[in-house]
Amino acid sequence: MKKVLIVxxxxxxxxxxxxxxxxxIEVEIVEILPxxxxxxxxxxxxxxxxxxxxxxxxxxxxxxxxxxxxxxKMCSSTGHQFAETGTPPIGRFPSxxxxxxxxLHEVLNERCETVGVQFRMGLTVDQITDKENGxxxxxxxxxxxxxDMLIGADGINSKVRKLIxxxxxxxxxxxSVWRYAFKRPKDLETGYMYFGKNSKxxxxxxxxxxxxxxxxxxxxADNPFIPEDEMIPKLKSYLEEYPIPxxxxxxxxxxxxxxxxxxxxxxxxxxxxxxxGNVLIIGDGAHATIPQLGSGAALAIEDAVVLAEEVAxxxxxxxxxxxxxxRRLERCKLVVEASEKLGEWELLEYEGKSLxxxxxxxxxxxxxxxxxxxxx
Ligand SMILES: Cc1cc2nc3c(=O)[nH]c(=O)nc-3n(C[C@H](O)[C@H](O)[C@H](O)COP(=O)(O)OP(=O)(O)OC[C@H]3O[C@@H](n4cnc5c(N)ncnc54)[C@H](O)[C@@H]3O)c2cc1C
Numbered sequence: 001m002k003k004v005l006i007v008x009x010x011x012x013x014x015x016x017x018x019x020x021x022x023x024x025i026e027v028e029i030v031e032i033l034p035x036x037x038x039x040x041x042x043x044x045x046x047x048x049x050x051x052x053x054x055x056x057x058x059x060x061x062x063x064x065x066x067x068x069x070x071x072x073k074m075c076s077s078t079g080h081q082f083a084e085t086g087t088p089p090i091g092r093f094p095s096x097x098x099x100x101x102x103x104l105h106e107v108l109n110e111r112c113e114t115v116g117v118q119f120r121m122g123l124t125v126d127q128i129t130d131k132e133n134g135x136x137x138x139x140x141x142x143x144x145x146x147x148d149m150l151i152g153a154d155g156i157n158s159k160v161r162k163l164i165x166x167x168x169x170x171x172x173x174x175x176s177v178w179r180y181a182f183k184r185p186k187d188l189e190t191g192y193m194y195f196g197k198n199s200k201x202x203x204x205x206x207x208x209x210x211x212x213x214x215x216x217x218x219x220x221a222d223n224p225f226i227p228e229d230e231m232i233p234k235l236k237s238y239l240e241e242y243p244i245p246x247x248x249x250x251x252x253x254x255x256x257x258x259x260x261x262x263x264x265x266x267x268x269x270x271x272x273x274x275x276x277g278n279v280l281i282i283g284d285g286a287h288a289t290i291p292q293l294g295s296g297a298a299l300a301i302e303d304a305v306v307l308a309e310e311v312a313x314x315x316x317x318x319x320x321x322x323x324x325x326x327r328r329l330e331r332c333k334l335v336v337e338a339s340e341k342l343g344e345w346e347l348l349e350y351e352g353k354s355l356x357x358x359x360x361x362x363x364x365x366x367x368x369x370x371x372x373x374x375x376x
Contacts, residue, residue, distance in 0.1 A: 005028050005030065013153030047096070062099055065106075128160065134278055175343055180235070181211070184206075197350070213250070265291070268286075275325070335368060341364055
């Protein structure tokens with residue numbers, strides 16, 4: 001194994017590039033965006049994500065430029081705290097690190113530069129021809145290339161997946177997330193979640209000075225388009241349900257509709273195996289989860305680490321990919337299915353329906369997050 005093409009230079013693609021380059025593989029990334037424009041709201045990295053980032057040599061930098069915190073305080077919409085949750089720390093890695101997505105991206109990008117990953121921006125693959133000992137590729141600018149292995153890390157709407165496996169479409173789960181970045185209030189010492197009748201609100205520190213808010217809501221089964229001029233009034237209307245200083249004191253900072261990051265939530269399960277011949281799909285392209293457990297990116301980073309560990313064993317591609325599947329399938333399935341379950345229950349609550357007997361949100365969260373602390 002000498003030369004690998006990675007399609008998609010997001011969190012999973014850059015992580016895979018770093019991991020492979022670290023073991024001496026020549027790696028090229030093609031990224032469809034001419035230049036990155038990563039939005040500045042945050043992302044939660046649980047301890048297992050930090051452990052995987054450490055294998056890439058960037059955990060300390062991510063912690064330095066983010067904001068580690070131990071607990072998530074679970075509160076009613078009126079601010080009464082009824083529980084505390086959190087991923088258990090792993091070794092020296094704290095339970096969580098809140099970090100701006102833009103900064104996480106920069107941290108990975110700088111590491112790519114240090115280890116010598118080659119990027120080709122504004123480019124995708126138009127044709128993939130799988131051969132016995134590698135793949136031939138035609139790019140969207142008409143150039144061609146030959147590689148020993150191709151990794152599709154091009155996200156939930158993966159083109160590589162379509163070229164290799166045909167049509168698989170993400171499933172909208174009936175929920176959406178609204179996100180916005182704020183100055184951090186002095187009393188936000190850890191993560192907070194507030195549970196209302198129509199939504200849930202999370203406040204997550206990103207640095208000493210900043211935090212981001214997420215609001216999960218049910219926008220209807222038809223996944224309606226929300227015009228830009230309705231973004232702020234709609235977001236603020238959800239926040240009316242939370243008459244507490246931590247929420248009410250920041251509402252005036254919501255002023256720019258372009259900074260409201262609105263995302264309908266979707267999942268995707270690519271049936272196993274996630275490979276054919278010399279092409280493997282990793283990250284959201286294979287197992288996209290909704291963010292109810294804040295673990296989708298963690299899975300993509302872990303995919304990258306496991307892939308490089310298997311490639312380092314210097315086997316044939318089939319053996320590498322097959323061991324990769326053995327190590328990844330159940331873990332990724334657990335997160336996607338548990339997140340779907342949590343999303344289903346949330347949706348029932350926002351629709352005013354009762355939860356199925358035995359539904360236990362805390363137990364599902366706790367069990368899944370505990371499982372993720374196990375070695376990969
Ligand atoms: C609202 C929300 C909140 C989330 N919060 C968290 C969280 O707190 N913690 C967590 O761990 N995870 C979270 N996630 C999940 C996380 O964002 C994803 O799991 C993660 O980004 C997946 O990484 P990826 O590299 O597979 O895909 P992506 O990050 O989507 O990267 C794909 C890359 O491929 C590029 N690309 C796309 N198509 C092509 C093409 N045809 N050719 C070339 N390049 C292409 C894209 O431009 C992009 O750079 C959240 C997700 C959502 C939707």
